[in-house]
Amino acid sequence: MTKQAKYKALAGQFIRAIEAGEYQGGQPLPSLRQLSALNQVSMTTALASYRYLESLGIITADPKRGFFVNLEHNPASDIRHAQFTAQVRPLPATPPPRLRSGLATAQLDPALIDAQTLRASLTRTMKSNHTLFNYGDPLGEISLRQALVSHMKTQGFVLNEQDLIITQGCLDAVKTALELTTKEGEVIAVPSPCYTGLLDTLSVMGRQVMEIPCNQDGIDLVQMEHAMAGQQIAACLLSANFQNPTGHCLSAKQKQALARMARQYQIPVIEDDVYRELSHDGTPPLPVKHFDNDGWVLWCSSISKTLAPGLRLGWCAPGRFYNRYSDLVRVRSLGCNRPLQLALADYIGRGHYTRYLKKLNRMLALQCDQYIQMLTSQLPKNTQINRPKGGLVLWFELPNVDTKQLQAQLVEEHIYILCGDAFSTTDLYHRYVRLNFGQCLSAEVESQLTRFAQVVEQYLCQKPDKNIS
Template structure:
């Protein structure tokens, strides 16, 4: 039997679908809700939180809860279907670090990071480690950290073994090592399209070619993938499956399982970049492709760069059957990862702070997604298509007559940089698309400090400027 809060929230969802409750209608306060439904405050909180997570409610600070329409009910971007072909990656346009701004890089503002807690964990970790901090690190990674990570993901129904993990300097570093041990310069690697520009830049830098596979209707074209595998045209695959950058959606479990089975059948490695795995807007963390890998052909890579702090530069890889080669490469080239960072993250996980932080962070990002959707829907043409992310921290925007490169040229003059759609492909697609980071809030919360309120309002003003530039670009067409 379903919990009381689930039954009540399902009834509310049904009432919205049937027109009994209407969009923007104000809901009762939590105290009023407990009286109306004869439930405890805990049940009322759980009910409203579930409706918030599913997108049926939004909060106006200091005012109350209001009915809203889930993002998946709105117009979303369309993706091209095409025949996969070998192409050469090209380095995308680079913007200086100091000019990148909050919309450009998928990153959180410092105020959303658990700075004080991390500082305490660092101090405790330093005392606990003692003189071990001054020794060369274990090139596989600290055993206590690997054990903590294995336990953490096993609790999320993704069982891992500590002795199979290798600690790296971030996710991109983990991916780079995986590419290096499974392929050679000149080899061709299959990627989904659109593909994160950082991965394309990495492949170009490493001298690899790519074959882009269409990814539309939240599905990767596995028929083309199998045909390429049969023809032995690719040396490896490089995929993300959860909260994919830039689209934001997850591949289905069926597709993930199929990819793992194809890897085994054709004995071709699949490198999985799963950096956004834990940023699900719901309370459920999705499973990676690696979960269905029973033969070790999937090399699973991730990090804490998007969840704790990008500056920590700490990630990991579970390289499967390639473990020995992977570990040997790390030993020869990298000599381990900073000891104090490893011990700090280990402390953060083992004390339970990481799990608490993730729950708070994902709720905040889900709220940010609604904020950005609301503003973009209000200010951009009706035909604008906006991605419906299930997690992560980016939005993919598409408008038929827009040239995002031209908009970016004008936006840089206004100090409002973003990622143009053409950066996410080696082909001639996505000229009418762009990607925005939603890590920063754009709605002022009256409970926050005056400084934070001012920051949110200033960022919203920048988003308004960007929308004006987009509108001007479309009007010229």
């Protein structure tokens, strides 16, 4: 870690501890000597971190007595999101193994999926089309592209079926977009924290990342513009709607600004929009693509989060990159599974998808509330869980808990959560966890959540945070 990253990470620990109420206004902080010994950093780094907190108005320095939490500091109004200066960072050549199960995976409970109606579409398709088992259009069945654009038109998002290319899920769409807009070794801007699957994709493709900090309003567009203007990045990869893991959405104004920046600096924006239709109030927000008049946005999505990840169907509207994108898709795979595409076209075309999404979002809104209620009643009092307005995951901080260790401890009991470290190349999130609330709150899930809270509690009793006190 660079010196700059070190002092900011150290400052971040204090910000979180102060926010969690572990330090009160006026309370003294560890001396520089203590801070440096406890965290195994140099005195210079320790001092830089206090100076940084001072510049944020969080602490004050008394030349004779040391450093104190600022009396006027109001934690409630301050940083809930790690703030830092974006830097280029390499990714591991081989992504670490990821947990994919239970509370750790962002996925719907099978009981929520409209399986019966989907099966009927599959059966109907299998019976009806005599060319079903021939090659189809490598860019995707026209009936599916038409069904998708008609469906999105009802949400105020207008595309042409000729704009869309069908892919094997969203990550496949993103990977192709990255392949044709960036080269090995180049830097891609991503939000911090960022979905593990995107980090892993970038990692296997040999790209570097520049994590751009997020705040409650979404991604820090000032830093993003700075990176674009300085041509420090080859592309930007983000989700503007119900981002995984934070759940934030960019406002329409920010989406417009991002589309403008992409055009102005001629830097492609790869928009991963898999959660857009999981808007708990039933009204899906518009993507950045909607504001893109010049084709610099490559809009990628799928039905994996909303309907059936097992079908492996997604799409991309690659804008000005359409010709090169279609060449790549055509040459590589000769298209996706034809019967499944036709069945999905049947399902969407008959209006089932729209009806199902309405019901699903009502259920998810309820489930999200139930999870939060259950967790807040059992977790330590200083745990704050923000309620996302859409998506499938909760992202929250457990002050004083190293969530990597917590995750490892829970795996032994077959309880799977994802620790914050998985979502970043930095160490800013090691007290965060991400939980999927897509599973219905069965007795088994309830007991897992209860056990999760018990282990957190035990953890707090056994392991006071050495770094902070």
